[in-house]
Amino acid sequence: MKFQCRWKKLKVRKMIYIIIFIFIIFLVEFRSLNHTNNIINYTQKPTSHLVEPDENFEIISTVHNLTRRFLSYVEVSEKYSKDIHFNIIRTKEFKKYIYFSKVENKYYFLPRQKIVRKITANIQKRGRYILYGASICIGDFLGFSEHYENFEHSEEIIVIPKLIDFCDIDDRLGGFIGDISVNRFIFEDPVLTVGFNDYTYQEPQKMISWTQSAKYGKLMVKNYDYTLELYVTVLLNIDYKNNDFINVIENCYSMTRSVCEYLENKKVKYKFITNSSFDGSIPIWSKSCDGWGSNYLEEILESLGRASYLNMETFEDLLYRAETVAEYGYAHIIITPDISQEQFLLIDYLKHKTCQEVCTIKIKQED
Structure with a gap:
């Protein structure tokens, strides 16, 4: 009898534990369904x-x-x-x-x-x-x-675009950058005046300083500083409609990156202008400002990574836009898949306005 009573008590306890366990499970399930x-x-x-x-x-x-x-x-x-x-x-x-x-x-x-x-x-x-x-x-x-x-x-x-070997870039731009560096000691900077000299009848009339001439009682001419700082504008054109346009435009983007990094290594300040459209946020070229340094280069590289194969304007319109912001002493590097005789005439306007040469890099599919 005692054994049977103990067995019944164990069964009751077991049932109570099972009921409590099931209640806890359903309580947790209820909370998981309602929260x-x-x-x-x-x-x-x-x-x-x-x-x-x-x-x-x-x-x-x-x-x-x-x-x-x-x-x-x-x-x-x-x-x-x-x-x-x-x-x-x-x-x-x-x-x-x-x-x-x-x-x-x-x-x-x-x-x-x-x-x-x-x-x-x-x-x-x-x-x-x-x-x-x-x-x-x-x-x-x-x-x-x-x-x-x-x-x-x-x-x-x-x-970002792939980088082209710097040896190839140096072959294309080494002589051009060297010529600009020489020219900056030839062109006078009309802003910086370092002194005055006697008029020798060889100088143009605009160089005569009338205040100094009145002071000394003879004609005096301004002596300008001949160290003009070096600036370059990089123009990227993707207005190209041939069947191989994807590979050619990709090569244009790679060349542009390589040129900008080359100018960075040479410590040359530059401006970037293009007619490319882009995906995502506002591109750096919309600002049309001069720059130099890792942050400026990083913004341009990001813009080149976002760039698409659609052009916002024609090559002619891009050259017109570049001509409106061109300044005296600025050199230009133009990267383009193709160029016509009429477009060469527009490039001559850039040369005339800036008194600097223009380096044109024509991109082919195998570049």
Whole structure:
């Protein structure tokens, strides 16, 4: 009898434990079904905003459980531009579609847990690429229902044009830059006056200083400073309609990058003007200002990475625009896929206005 009583008590206790356990499970399930907001936080960003073609970089994804609950099932589906290539990734995680690709992973989360994942990637072609964010599926405690949250991002990765060998650039521009450096000691700077000399009847009348002539009782001429600072305007034209336009324009962008970096190495201040359209934010060339240094070059490289194959204006209009902002002593480097006889006449106007030579680099498909 005693044994039977003990057995009955054990069975009752067991049933009580089971009921309590089931009650707890349903309580947790009820909470998971009724608290579906602000469960998960998600961020996505690249380690580098500007990258070279085929350069490896990392995409850092962070998923954070904001609650004090255990999440038994979380599926993260991340969306990327389709031309982003991932170096190490399992095939079952990766899905490629027509316009984008997805990387899918499944996790479980402890309370307040944060998971950080780094994926190594690279991009082969110049251009603007987007990290679109992720869609996250969160299952309830028992797996009876699912809740979706979308995290839309627009993080950009800009792939800049390839760099052309500096030996080739030096062959094209070395003599031209050298001629400008010599000319800056030939052309007089009408702003800086360092002294006065007697009039020898060889100087033009505009050099006579009438105040100094009245002071000394004889004709005196101004003595100017002959060290004119070196400036260059880089003009990029992509107005080109032949069948090979994509490869030729890509070569134009690569040549432009190489020329700008060459001028940086020579410590030459330069201005950048183009008729190219672009993807994304405002380009540096819309400002039409002089510059030099790593920040200025980085802005131009980003603009070249964003540049498309559509031109905003014709080559003639670009030359007219360049002529309106051209100043005395400015040299010009023109990078173009093609050039006509009429366009050479417009280039002569630039020479006449600036009293400097114009270097024209004509790009071909094999450049």
